[in-house]
Amino acid sequence: MPRIAPAEPPYAPAIAAELDRIMPTGVEPLLLFRTLARNPRVFARLFAGGLLDRGALSLRQREIVIDRTTARLGCEYEWGVHVAFFADRAGLTDEQVTATAHGGRDAACWPDDERALLALVDDLVDCRTLATETWEGMKAHFDDAQVLEAIALVGYYHTISFLCRGLALPCEPYAARFPAKAGAPDRTVRDKEDDR
Incomplete structure (x- = not known):
């Protein structure tokens, strides 16, 4: 378990809206996001500062x-x-x-x-x-x-x-793990186009 227990649903409306916006359909919100939701101010500020939309870089x-x-x-x-x-x-x-x-x-x-x-x-x-x-x-x-x-x-x-x-967050079950120097990671999530 992480050092701070993640928030559980039902989430506050503003947090629920952000989680719905950013997460692929059918994928549970990331442990990081649910943990940040324990402090709505930090959650809001970090989401406001995110750079996953279309920008100057591809x-x-x-x-x-x-x-x-x-x-x-x-x-x-x-x-x-x-x-x-x-x-x-x-x-x-x-x-x-x-x-x-x-x-x-x-x-x-x-x-x-x-x-x-x-x-x-x-x-x-x-x-x-x-x-x-x-x-x-x-x-x-x-x-x-x-x-x-x-x-x-x-x-x-x-x-x-x-x-x-x-926060000592454990890896998401579907996430890639650091590869051995000679190996390659397992990439399993291929959901939702990057339409931002």
């Missing part, structure tokens, strides 16, 4: 940033949920999914623009800043709006990773 670019951030921070819960829900839709191969958790930023499975995203995540997680080389790599492939969104995603999922790990 779905694939967004998921590379999220997967790399959560993996680098050791957050198997959030990494596994994103791999289960989004990896196939984002066109990530099993090799690439594994590389988000174990590969170097220069792994052969990534094109140059995606290597730049990985470098951005690695610099921010490891050094809390961007090296000049990393900045130049990003600017070679992405415009200002995309760079800002990538940095915001790393920050947001840093917070989400802290919540998941601090």
